[in-house]
Amino acid sequence: MRNLAIDAERLWGELMETAAIGGTQKGGICRLTLTDLDREVRDWFKAKAEALGCRVTVDDMGTMFARRPGTADVPPIAFGSHLDTQPTGGKFDGALGVLAALEALCTLHEAGYETYAPIEVVNWTNEEGSRFAPAMVGSGVFARVFTRDEAHAKQDRSGVTFGAALDAIGYRGAEPCGAHPLSAFFELHIEQGPILEAQQRDIGVVTGVQAMRWYEVTITGQDAHTGATPMNLRKNALLGAARVIERVDGIGRAAAPFGVGTVGLIENKPNSRNVVPGEVFLCADLRHPDDDMLDTMERRFEIAVADACDGLGLGVTMQKIWHQPALRFDPDCVASVRAAAELSGYSTRDMVSGAGHDAAYVSRVAPASMIFVPCRGGISHNEVEFTSKEQCAKGAQVLLQAVLDYDRKLAERGRATKNG
């Protein structure tokens, strides 16, 4: 087990190869979920996994499972992440987790190493939540947080439903999402923040994920002529939105050092140079490691929206569309990650994830944990996102060894049960 080592060059080559599927001028990736580009990278993943002798299955949310058999008839130890990206995503967010798992499985295959449990690489559908909100909807249905039907009915901003988009790329599988027991799940991901790089640590041992909530707000005023309408007669929805955006930033700052508040999506109608805007749609994102503190932020947000709109005679509707509580990962899985990093001789630090990940939902139905590697300047959800070949390789090596460590524990438990 000790001398099993992933192939850093092969992993890097596949990261760069798949980054070209939806590659952008600035070196990032635009590969939104359930688009033709998503289909293309899915087809690439399926072909690679089948070439390694894996059986690839797809569930009715489009999530893909590539299974390598083990010696025991137990649920698989899974590892993976997502292949969809943000519109201005980077090369590593999600892709590193799927391709490192594929690389680890390839390493086992080439060594003819027999694991106790089956090993399964997973590509979760729609982790980003950019085209279809909320985020992590494939793993969310898998964990029964959302129903399959409500997920399929979600519409993108042009009115296309999730279900129709899934059918359009031919990835609506037969397996009911969630009818797929797992012994454990491990996810490798770039940190997407500045801590590991600043502290020059190789590996983040992720012990949990912070709480996060999304709110959709529609502010209504009145379209009017920018030249002929006196200032005191206006109902300017965009002015109301500007005040809300400022207040959301203030709510994040007031919850320092861990609270964050952002408005990242806004649609202004009619968005014409000489029309006072009559309607604005925006989405607010509030997060904090502590649920009670996030409740306080949520109350402040509700007050801020009402204040901003009442003061300008604007109408407003608001709907919370995502509510993900803070969570802690399974101690046994976390211990396997820690043991794997120590075995590999890498420096570590424990951390709680600021970003949401599929492992967060999977942890509701199977023991799970995560591994982080640094990213340059802590920048992610940005085309300049970068993690070095060496850092990717260290993460993949820890992922491989963590799965083998957990597999050994499962085998010991299996033998103990057998011997009664």
Ligand code: HGY
């Ligand atoms: O929103 C998130 O944290 C993740 O990128 N889906």
Ligand code: MN
């Ligand atoms: Mn991600």
Ligand code: MN
């Ligand atoms: Mn992301």
